Amino acid sequence: SIPLLGALEYLLELLSEWFSPTLGEKLLEHIKYWLELDANAPVAPGQFKKSPKDVKLIAAIVNLFHLLPKLRDGKAELKPNEKRLLPYDFISPLVRDIMAIESTMPPESVYSEVNSLYIVPLTKFLAKYPKESVEFFLARIDQPDYFARFIRIIQLPEGNELLKTLCANSSKLMKIIFNVAGESDDELDELATQGVETNSDDKFSYYNGLKLLSTMA
Known part of the structure; x- marks a missing residue:
C-alpha cells in the first residue's frame, strides 16, 4: 500500500x-x-x-x-x-x-x-549513478524512445548531475555523431551496451546527437 x-x-x-x-x-x-x-x-x-x-x-x-x-x-x-x-x-x-x-x-x-x-x-x-546512466543512454541514442526519455531527464532540475556528466563526456558524443571509432571505455562500455538493438539507420545517431548537443548548450 x-x-x-x-x-x-x-x-x-x-x-x-x-x-x-x-x-x-x-x-x-x-x-x-x-x-x-x-x-x-x-x-x-x-x-x-x-x-x-x-x-x-x-x-x-x-x-x-x-x-x-x-x-x-x-x-x-x-x-x-x-x-x-x-x-x-x-x-x-x-x-x-x-x-x-x-x-x-x-x-x-x-x-x-x-x-x-x-x-x-x-x-x-x-x-x-551519472556516469553509468549517461553511458546507458548514449549507447541507445539511435533509439527514439530512449532518446526522448533522456532529453526529458537532463532537462529536469533533478537531472543536473547527468547533464554535467554528459557535458564532460562531449568528446564521446562527437564520435557517436560522426561515427568515429574510438577506444572503448573498458567494462563500462561493455555493460552499457548489453541488450542494445542497433538501429540500421545511422541518421538517428547523427540527428539525435546534434539535438543532444543543442540541449547541452
Whole structure:
C-alpha cells in the first residue's frame, strides 16, 4: 500500500546503510508484477488500464530506488554473503519497465508519458549513478524512445548531475555523431551496451546527437 511504502521511504532516508541493495530486486519484481497484471487485463481501446491508485503505487516504488544504499563498483570487495549488484542491474530494467508502463497510457490521460509520475523518481535514481546512466543512454541514442526519455531527464532540475556528466563526456558524443571509432571505455562500455538493438539507420545517431548537443548548450 502507499502508506506502507511511505513508511519504508522514511526508514530508507534515516537508515539507508542498514538495508541491503537486494531490496531493489524485490522492488523490480513488484513493478514487473504490475506490468504483467496490466498486460493481462481486458480493456477497451483508448481506455486507461490502471487506476490512479495503481499509478501512484508504482511511482512510490520507483521513488525508493534513489534511497537504496549505493551499489559497489565491480572491483569492490564484497562482504560475507553479499551479492554483487552493479548499477546497470537496476538502470536497465527500471528504465525499460517504466517505458513499458507509460506506453500503455492513453496520451490524453492525466498520467500519460507527458504528465508522468515516474520521470522525477527515475531521474533521482539515475543521478546517483551519472556516469553509468549517461553511458546507458548514449549507447541507445539511435533509439527514439530512449532518446526522448533522456532529453526529458537532463532537462529536469533533478537531472543536473547527468547533464554535467554528459557535458564532460562531449568528446564521446562527437564520435557517436560522426561515427568515429574510438577506444572503448573498458567494462563500462561493455555493460552499457548489453541488450542494445542497433538501429540500421545511422541518421538517428547523427540527428539525435546534434539535438543532444543543442540541449547541452
